[in-house]
Amino acid sequence: MAVPLFETENLEFSYNSRQSRPSLDNINIAIHKGVRAVVLGANGAGKSTLFYQLNGVLKPKKGVVKYNGKPIDYSQNSLYALRNEVCVAVQNPDEQIFSVTVEEDIAFGLFNTGVHREIIDKSIDDALFKVGMAGYRKKPVSQISKGQRKRVALAGAFAVNPKVLILDEPTAGLDPQTSCEVMEAIDQISITGTSVIISTHDVDLAYAWADEIYVLKNGKMIYSGEPGAFFSDKKSVISAELAIPHSFSVNSYICSMRGESETPYPRTDSQVICKILPSDAKVGKIRLIRTSKSVPDIGKIDERIGIYGFNTRRLFMDSGLPVDYNFNAVEHCIIEALNGNNVTLYCDECIADKIDSRIKSLSQFGKCPEVI
Amino acid sequence: MSEQQQMDTLVYGSRMVSWSPLGKLLFTITILIVNICTDSLFVPIVTFAIGIVMLFYSTVCKIPKFILLALLGAILIIVIGVIMVLITGNDESCVIWDDHILWLHICVTEISFNKAWLVFLRSIAGMTVMISFATSTPVPHLSQGLNQIHVPNEVTELITLIYRYAFLFLERMEIMWNAAQCRMGFNGFMNTMRTTATIAVGMFITSFDMASKAQIVLECRNYRGVFPVYNMPAKMSVKWILASVIIFAAIFVLGCYTSNTINMAKICGFI
Numbered sequence: 001m002a003v004p005l006f007e008t009e010n011l012e013f014s015y016n017s018r019q020s021r022p023s024l025d026n027i028n029i030a031i032h033k034g035v036r037a038v039v040l041g042a043n044g045a046g047k048s049t050l051f052y053q054l055n056g057v058l059k060p061k062k063g064v065v066k067y068n069g070k071p072i073d074y075s076q077n078s079l080y081a082l083r084n085e086v087c088v089a090v091q092n093p094d095e096q097i098f099s100v101t102v103e104e105d106i107a108f109g110l111f112n113t114g115v116h117r118e119i120i121d122k123s124i125d126d127a128l129f130k131v132g133m134a135g136y137r138k139k140p141v142s143q144i145s146k147g148q149r150k151r152v153a154l155a156g157a158f159a160v161n162p163k164v165l166i167l168d169e170p171t172a173g174l175d176p177q178t179s180c181e182v183m184e185a186i187d188q189i190s191i192t193g194t195s196v197i198i199s200t201h202d203v204d205l206a207y208a209w210a211d212e213i214y215v216l217k218n219g220k221m222i223y224s225g226e227p228g229a230f231f232s233d234k235k236s237v238i239s240a241e242l243a244i245p246h247s248f249s250v251n252s253y254i255c256s257m258r259g260e261s262e263t264p265y266p267r268t269d270s271q272v273i274c275k276i277l278p279s280d281a282k283v284g285k286i287r288l289i290r291t292s293k294s295v296p297d298i299g300k301i302d303e304r305i306g307i308y309g310f311n312t313r314r315l316f317m318d319s320g321l322p323v324d325y326n327f328n329a330v331e332h333c334i335i336e337a338l339n340g341n342n343v344t345l346y347c348d349e350c351i352a353d354k355i356d357s358r359i360k361s362l363s364q365f366g367k368c369p370e371v372i
Numbered sequence: 373m374s375e376q377q378q379m380d381t382l383v384y385g386s387r388m389v390s391w392s393p394l395g396k397l398l399f400t401i402t403i404l405i406v407n408i409c410t411d412s413l414f415v416p417i418v419t420f421a422i423g424i425v426m427l428f429y430s431t432v433c434k435i436p437k438f439i440l441l442a443l444l445g446a447i448l449i450i451v452i453g454v455i456m457v458l459i460t461g462n463d464e465s466c467v468i469w470d471d472h473i474l475w476l477h478i479c480v481t482e483i484s485f486n487k488a489w490l491v492f493l494r495s496i497a498g499m500t501v502m503i504s505f506a507t508s509t510p511v512p513h514l515s516q517g518l519n520q521i522h523v524p525n526e527v528t529e530l531i532t533l534i535y536r537y538a539f540l541f542l543e544r545m546e547i548m549w550n551a552a553q554c555r556m557g558f559n560g561f562m563n564t565m566r567t568t569a570t571i572a573v574g575m576f577i578t579s580f581d582m583a584s585k586a587q588i589v590l591e592c593r594n595y596r597g598v599f600p601v602y603n604m605p606a607k608m609s610v611k612w613i614l615a616s617v618i619i620f621a622a623i624f625v626l627g628c629y630t631s632n633t634i635n636m637a638k639i640c641g642f643i
Binding site: 052055057079080083084087088089090092094095096097098099100101103104107108109111112113120138140141142143156 | 377380381384510511512532533535536539540582585586588589590591592593594595596599600601602603
C-alpha cells in the first residue's frame, strides 16, 4: 500500500482555550498522491484550518500530521522546505496578494521558494496565461477587479510549481466562464503530476471533479471517500449543511421515473445525457487532435471546434484561428457529439491520453462518442 | 475609480516612472532647499516653473481634477498663513496700513508685504515640485530606493505594506459607508456621528483581522523575513548628483544677484 501524501491521526486543534468546541476534532484522513481530493463543508466547518495544518502554519494541539509518511517537523528550516513543496492559496485574494503590481506579487512566491531570477520572468508569463491574465502583468493590483485579483492569487500559486497545491475555494467570486477556465487550469496541473486538494462548498464542482471527498461539519470529519456514496445518503448531506449536486438529483429523478438503478452515478452533464440517450440515437465522432509546437493543419472542416490545454490555447490565440468552445471544451464537445454531430477537439499532447480515456469512460453510462 | 486609484494610475502611467527614485528625491530636495536659501522672488518663480514643467511632463498634461482641487485647498491654507505674515509687520519700517480691528493690531508694512509674497510664492513652488515627485514615483519604488541607501528593511517593508493595505482599508471603508447609506445611517446629525463612529470601530477591528490573516498568508507563501524585489528601480547615477548640484548653484547664484530687485509693494502701488 502506497504511503499517503498527507495523513492525520487524531488531529485536534483550537485557536484558543475559550472555544466551546475545537476547530478540528479528531480528524483522521489519508490523502494519496495523484488523487483529486476535495474538502467539503459549510462555512466555519474547519476547511481552511485543516489546510493550515497540512503546511505547518498551525500546529495541532493533539495528534499528528504526516507528510509523505513522516510527521511534520516544525523547525523553521523544515517548514521552509515543506512549504516549498506544499503551496496553499487562501480564499480571499486580498489576503493572498502583498505586492503592489501583478508581476511583483507572482515573483514574491517564486523568490521565496528560491527560484532563480532568470526563470522567474517566464514563470510569471506562464502563470498569468494559465489564469487568462496575460495582458495584466504590469498592472497595479489596486486597479484590477476582485475576480482578477483572485486569478492573480491563483497564478501566484501555479507559478511556484509545487508538488502539492492546496486551494481554498478556488472558484469563489469568479464568473462562470473564468471559473471554468480556472478549473481547467487546475485540472491540467493535476493531470501533469501535481497533487491538488481543494476546498469548496460548491457541491456541483466537488461532485464533478473529485476522486475523493472529505466532508467536515463543525470541525469533525463526517465522511471520507467516493462522492457518490455520500450524496446518496440525503440525511448526511443535509446534516453537513450541503445540497445535493444537480447532476446527482437529475439522475435520481430519471432513474426513479424509469425504474432503473441509480448506479453508476453520472457526475457531469455529458454523463447524464449518455445515460438517458435512446439506444438508437445517432452519436457523432470526436476528432482528438494533439498539439505541440503548432496547430496541425487538418484542412477545412465543417465541424465545431473546441480547445483544451494551456499550450493549445496559446497556439490558437497566437494564430487567431476560430474556436467554438473556448472553455469547458471537453464537456461541450462530448455533448455536441452525443447530439449527433462530429466535433474536433484540439488539446495539449501531454493530456490527450487522459481526455481520450475520459471520453471512453462514458461507455459505462451508455452510448459514448467514438474518438478518432 | 476612487481618488487613490486615480493617483495610482497617474503614478504608474507617468513618463518619469522609470527614472531613479533616489535621483528624483535628491533633485526634489535640492530644489526645495534652494527655494528657501535666498530672499529673491525670482527663485520661487524659477522653482515653480521647474515644478510645473516636471508635473506636465510626468502626467502628460493630464492632471486629475482631484489633484487640482487639493492644490486649491492647499493654496487656501497657504493664503491664511500668508495673511498672518502680512498683517504682523514691524511698524518701524515703511507702513502701508496700520489699524486696530477689535483687539487685533494690524500692521502691513513694505517688508511684511514683500515677505508675504515671498512666502506665498515659495509655498506654491515647493508644492508644485513635491506634487511632480509624488505623481511620478510609486511608493514601492521609493521604498526600494531607500533600501539602496541602506534604510533598514523593516522600515521600507512597512512603507510598502502600509501603501498596499491603505487601498484595501479604503475599499472596505467605502463598502461600509455605502452599506450605512443604504440603511439610512446618515439621516440626521446625531445618526451621522453614530454611524461614522461605528464605521471607525469596524475599521479598527478589520485592521486586526487583516493583520492576523496576513501573518498566516505570509507563512503560506514561505516568507523569510525579507520582501524580495523583482523590479529593481534604476539606481541613482552621477548624472542626478551633477544635475542637482548644477541646479542648486544656478538658482542660488540667480537668487543672490536678484535679491531685493523686486519690490512687490512698489509694483502694486502701495508705496
